Amino acid sequence: MRAHWRILVVDDEEVMCESLAAWLREDGYAVDTAASGRDAIALAKTTDYAVYFVDLKMPGGLDGIETMMEVRRLHPEACVVIITAYATVDTAITAMKEGAQEYIVKPCNPEEISLLVNRIIKVKNLQRENTMLRKRLSRRYKFHDIISKNPRMREIVELAAEVASLRSTVLIRGESGTGKELIARAIHYSGARAARPFIAVSCAALAETLLEAELFGHEKGAFTGAVDRKKGKFELADGGTIFLDEIGDISPKLQADLLRVLQERSFYRLGGSEEVRVDVRVIAATHHDLQQAVQEGRFRDDLYYRLNVIEIRIPPLRERREDIPLLTPFYIERLSHELGKEIGGITESAMKLLLDHDWPGNVRELENAIERAIVTCRSGTIAEEDLAFLVEGRNSRPWTVPADLTLADLEKLAIEAALRRSSGNVKEAAQKLGIDRSTMYEKIKRYEIAR
Amino acid sequence: MIVLGLAAMDNLEEDLLAAMREALEDNFPGRVASPPPIGSPDAYDPSRRQHNAPLVLKRLLTLFPPGVDKIVAVTACDLFIPMLSFVYGQAQLDGRVAAVSVARLRPEFYGLAPHPPLLLTRARKEAVHETGHLFGLVHCMTNTCAMSLSTNIHQIDLKRDVLCPACRARVWERVR
Numbered sequence: 001m002r003a004h005w006r007i008l009v010v011d012d013e014e015v016m017c018e019s020l021a022a023w024l025r026e027d028g029y030a031v032d033t034a035a036s037g038r039d040a041i042a043l044a045k046t047t048d049y050a051v052y053f054v055d056l057k058m059p060g061g062l063d064g065i066e067t068m069m070e071v072r073r074l075h076p077e078a079c080v081v082i083i084t085a086y087a088t089v090d091t092a093i094t095a096m097k098e099g100a101q102e103y104i105v106k107p108c109n110p111e112e113i114s115l116l117v118n119r120i121i122k123v124k125n126l127q128r129e130n131t132m133l134r135k136r137l138s139r140r141y142k143f144h145d146i147i148s149k150n151p152r153m154r155e156i157v158e159l160a161a162e163v164a165s166l167r168s169t170v171l172i173r174g175e176s177g178t179g180k181e182l183i184a185r186a187i188h189y190s191g192a193r194a195a196r197p198f199i200a201v202s203c204a205a206l207a208e209t210l211l212e213a214e215l216f217g218h219e220k221g222a223f224t225g226a227v228d229r230k231k232g233k234f235e236l237a238d239g240g241t242i243f244l245d246e247i248g249d250i251s252p253k254l255q256a257d258l259l260r261v262l263q264e265r266s267f268y269r270l271g272g273s274e275e276v277r278v279d280v281r282v283i284a285a286t287h288h289d290l291q292q293a294v295q296e297g298r299f300r301d302d303l304y305y306r307l308n309v310i311e312i313r314i315p316p317l318r319e320r321r322e323d324i325p326l327l328t329p330f331y332i333e334r335l336s337h338e339l340g341k342e343i344g345g346i347t348e349s350a351m352k353l354l355l356d357h358d359w360p361g362n363v364r365e366l367e368n369a370i371e372r373a374i375v376t377c378r379s380g381t382i383a384e385e386d387l388a389f390l391v392e393g394r395n396s397r398p399w400t401v402p403a404d405l406t407l408a409d410l411e412k413l414a415i416e417a418a419l420r421r422s423s424g425n426v427k428e429a430a431q432k433l434g435i436d437r438s439t440m441y442e443k444i445k446r447y448e449i450a451r
Numbered sequence: 452m453i454v455l456g457l458a459a460m461d462n463l464e465e466d467l468l469a470a471m472r473e474a475l476e477d478n479f480p481g482r483v484a485s486p487p488p489i490g491s492p493d494a495y496d497p498s499r500r501q502h503n504a505p506l507v508l509k510r511l512l513t514l515f516p517p518g519v520d521k522i523v524a525v526t527a528c529d530l531f532i533p534m535l536s537f538v539y540g541q542a543q544l545d546g547r548v549a550a551v552s553v554a555r556l557r558p559e560f561y562g563l564a565p566h567p568p569l570l571l572t573r574a575r576k577e578a579v580h581e582t583g584h585l586f587g588l589v590h591c592m593t594n595t596c597a598m599s600l601s602t603n604i605h606q607i608d609l610k611r612d613v614l615c616p617a618c619r620a621r622v623w624e625r626v627r
Binding site: 013015016018019020022023025026027028083106107108109110111113114378379380 | 499503504505531532533534535536537538541542543544584589590600602603617620621624
């Protein structure tokens with residue numbers, strides 16, 4: 001997992017800088033160079049480097065130790081290796097005291113430097129893995145985990161942040177896979193209830209009676225198999241938040257029970273006579289149009305108004321395509337790390353394929369597509385052919401002629417698609433389209449199609 | 452078609468160059484040409500009593516022979532980069548010029564008796580390794596692959612003189 005780590009080499013001697021950088025690049029690292037302490041700090045402000053190789057003696061301005069101190073002020077977790085041609089015990093002690101990871105004398109043995117870099121990167125990988133695992137374990141997501149530059153999404157994040165500390169019920173609407181639970185978790189973990197439980201329940205996953213027992217708990221002997229008293233999700237979420245996913249799918253009986261909890265903040269366990277009082281914030285989510293369900297009499301209007309105090313509607317991914325180039329590298333980095341494959345990025349044509357796809361399964365589908373591409377990717381970069389399944393999937397759906405397209409536009413699209421499928425082989429593409437090669441070349445020229 | 456050049460920088464055994472040429476033919480697409488000897492590396496550093504590898508590469512760029520796309524120059528001199536005490540070779544990553552030093556590949560360097568077959572095997576591996584860098588390959592985690600990093604002679608002896616299937620695929624993909 002080297003491609004993700006960047007290294008900065010700081011030395012006033014260009015040949016020293018460049019030769020070490022070239023040697024590290026051969027090892028697969030992304031390496032930048034800086035000719036002075038000031039340049040290094042300017043770079044450190046914009047880029048997060050895993051390792052800094054800093055020469056101790058640099059003329060004018062900052063020396064190696066000062067540069068290291070400034071870098072560590074910006075990035076306390078940064079690993080700085082001080083390089084020197086003139087080793088003295090005093091400088092070594094000063095460097096280590098000020099937080100240098102290592103102090104090496106040039107020229108050093110290739111084995112020594114290779115082991116040193118490997119050791120630092122191994123620790124960095126473990127630290128990152130640890131952070132990811134901790135996050136996954138606690139699933140504590142906050143608003144800065146929501147990746148988007150779409151204005152509507154930014155508004156949603158702002159609104160969600162504003163309501164995080166309130167007790168009001170929130171109704172999140174959005175298609176499947178848009179990240180409704182992520183928003184719900186972010187609201188919970190950014191508010192005053194963050195230290196209390198966040199309990200998620202999928203209302204569509206359980207039959208009515210099971211869901212009732214799941215939500216409200218039951219007393220011993222309440223029904224066959226109820227061998228013990230069991231607390232329901234509402235009780236478990238006391239003081240915290242309950243997230244009711246797919247709320248539009250619950251039965252009229254449960255709708256009435258839920259309304260009672262929202263109004264009275266109390267309920268009875270199944271088979272129980274003791275009233276249980278809870279302080280729970282409810283966040284509900286649905287992909288249905290609840291307003292229409294109310295009009296059709298399938299959903300209680302009083303419950304709808306209770307739930308819909310604050311409404312958040314998450315746009316589908318196809319309405320915020322500008323987020324695809326932001327989400328893609330995020331998933332590539334996370335998933336390539338989880339899957340243990342070194343994937344450095346994605347080609348321009350593969351990204352275009354992602355941007356052109358409709359994403360009916362939204363962000364979840366994008367995440368799954370990237371995971372599949374990483375698994376099948378043979379080079380270090382996700383290419384168009386790794387995402388070929390998206391095109392195949394697209395073709396299996398009934399196709400309709402897009403609006404506002406001229407015949408020439410359609411012909412250009414067909415030629416581009418045929419060339420893509422034949423990996424740029426004009427003869428093969430022409431055969432597939434049923435035209436001869438010269439006509440194909442003529443059209444490629446006419447439509448200025450890049451091959 | 453890519454034309455790779457393998458040229459000597461000083462007087463070297465012909466069978467050594469032939470073995471390296473053969474290794475390149477076995478591992479890389481295109482044709483391997485034998486340009487005339489390039490001449491001494493001319494990058495001697497008296498303080499280190501070695502030749503400066505980045506300067507050797509610079510010199511190779513100025514002496515780049517016609518008719519080849521990439522060149523691997525072989526020298527009997529010991530090479531270094533300023534930060535490191537020595538290097539077995541140096542290449543421009545995804546570039547045009549590379550240099551391989553056979554100085555530390557000879558058993559005599561370590562006080563042992565000459566062993567020509569061992570020298571040929573080691574030279575083949577280093578030629579493939581540096582040429583791999585010319586095709587944009589970085590060090591491979593498979594320790595038997597010719598692209599795995601070697602910082603001592605034992606690591607060179609452990610690896611094979613062929614690219615692993617993944618590195619080979621990357622080279623062919625790049626050429627295609």
